[in-house]
Amino acid sequence: MFLRQKLENARYIDTRTESEYRLGHLPGAVRLDLTEPRFRLRSQEELQAFQQALAELNGALGLSPEIPVVCYDDGLTGQLARTAFLLALAGNEVFLWTDGWQDEATDSSPAVPEPSARWVRFREDLLLTADQAQRFEPLFDVRTKPEYRGEVHPPCCPRGGRIPGARHAPLELFFEPEGLLQKLGLEPGQAVGVYCHSGTRSAVAFWMLRGLGVNARNYLGSMHEWSHETDLPVEVDPPVRRGRRKT
Ligand code: ZN
Numbered sequence: 001m002f003l004r005q006k007l008e009n010a011r012y013i014d015t016r017t018e019s020e021y022r023l024g025h026l027p028g029a030v031r032l033d034l035t036e037p038r039f040r041l042r043s044q045e046e047l048q049a050f051q052q053a054l055a056e057l058n059g060a061l062g063l064s065p066e067i068p069v070v071c072y073d074d075g076l077t078g079q080l081a082r083t084a085f086l087l088a089l090a091g092n093e094v095f096l097w098t099d100g101w102q103d104e105a106t107d108s109s110p111a112v113p114e115p116s117a118r119w120v121r122f123r124e125d126l127l128l129t130a131d132q133a134q135r136f137e138p139l140f141d142v143r144t145k146p147e148y149r150g151e152v153h154p155p156c157c158p159r160g161g162r163i164p165g166a167r168h169a170p171l172e173l174f175f176e177p178e179g180l181l182q183k184l185g186l187e188p189g190q191a192v193g194v195y196c197h198s199g200t201r202s203a204v205a206f207w208m209l210r211g212l213g214v215n216a217r218n219y220l221g222s223m224h225e226w227s228h229e230t231d232l233p234v235e236v237d238p239p240v241r242r243g244r245r246k247t
Contacts (some may be wrong), residue, residue, distance in 0.1 A: 001211050003070060003097040006104065010095070011063060013071045013087070015080045024105040026072065030061060030113050034083040035200055040225055041129045051122050054090035059118035065091055072097035076175075081203035085218055091121025096207060126206075128193050128219035130226055133163055136217070139193040140169040140184065142205045143223070147197070150236030154197060157227040161234025163195065171201045174208040181212055188213035195219035195226075 012029035014021050021031040039050050063069060069092045073080035076098050088094040128136055141162050146152045148168045153160035162168075169184055186192060192214050196202040199220040209216035226232050 001095060001207065003095045004100060006101070007068060007070055007095060010068045010070045011061070013061075013069060013083065015071055015073045015077065015083045020074075022108060022110070024108050025111075026101060026105055027107040028111050029072075029107070030111050032061070032083055033079045034086045035079045035198075037086075038198065038224060039220065040228075041221055042131060042229070047129070051120050054086070054122065055118040055120035057086070058090050058092070058120060059116055060113065062113040062116045063087075063090075063092055064116060065119060065121060068093040068095060070095045070097050072101050074102075075099065076204055076207065078200040078204060081207050082200045085126070085199075085203040085206060085220075089123050089126055089220075091119070091123060125215075126217055128195070128217045130219070130221055130229060130232060132217075133193055133195060133219040133226075134232065136193040136219075137165065138184075138186075139163060139166045139195070139219075140205070141166040141196070142169055142171045142174065142194055142201050143196050144170060147223075150234065151239070153223070153227065157197070157224055159227045159234060161227075161236040162223070163226060164233055164235040166195070166235075169194075169205070171196070171204060174205045177208060177212060180208070181214065186214055189215065191215045191217065193217050193219060195222040197222055198224045 012026045014025045014029040014031045015033050040046055069087055071080055071084040084094045084096055141148050148162050150161035194202040194205045199222045202218050206216045206218040
């Protein structure tokens with residue numbers, strides 16, 4: 001899953017910024033950042049349209065189910081994790097390369113992929129939808145404490161709070177893989193759900209857990225989708241009292 005050296009016969013995807021890419025990238029690597037697209041995945045039609053979008057993505061990039069895909073960036077960034085997550089959902093065998101590729105980033109001319117036929121091998125075992133997340137256990141919220149408690153939320157969300165029953169595991173924890181499973185009370189092979197605001201930070205947690213042998217599933221829509229769905233409840237903590245207590 002995490003690469004330490006170059007993999008032959010793979011397709012390379014660079015998830016850094018356009019300007020970084022232009023300064024030098026791995027030979028033949030295509031630049032791609034899938035941090036932005038958001039999907040509402042509650043009806044069958046929406047799930048089908050989503051799979052169609054993944055099939056088109058595979059085709060537009062000229063990917064093939066037989067050829068592994070290596071996504072690389074300077075470290076395990078959000079754009080690397082979410083882009084790699086969507087490519088894995090589409091059925092690609094995906095590897096992440098977070099360090100050690102820099103010396104080989106000698107190509108500065110943009111690579112244009114040759115489109116292939118559309119295809120998808122949808123990996124629903126990697127994904128959680130809102131309706132699955134509602135019943136999933138254990139489910140970890142990897143946002144900050146104030147977000148988890150419902151004290152703050154981004155302006156794009158109509159309300160704050162968390163998915164009822166979700167446990168808090170801030171993203172920083174996942175960058176220290178040593179002892180992580182113990183801290184979270186997890187075993188290799190166990191199924192675990194993760195979410196954040198837009199499925200990006202939770203994609204980072206997803207890959208770290210997968211790297212440790214946990215069958216992580218990412219709730220892609222996360223609180224951004226959840227907070228817009230009026231039938232889905234949120235849990236919030238009572239405000240923390242500050243200052244002197246009245247006697
Ligand atoms: Zn939002």
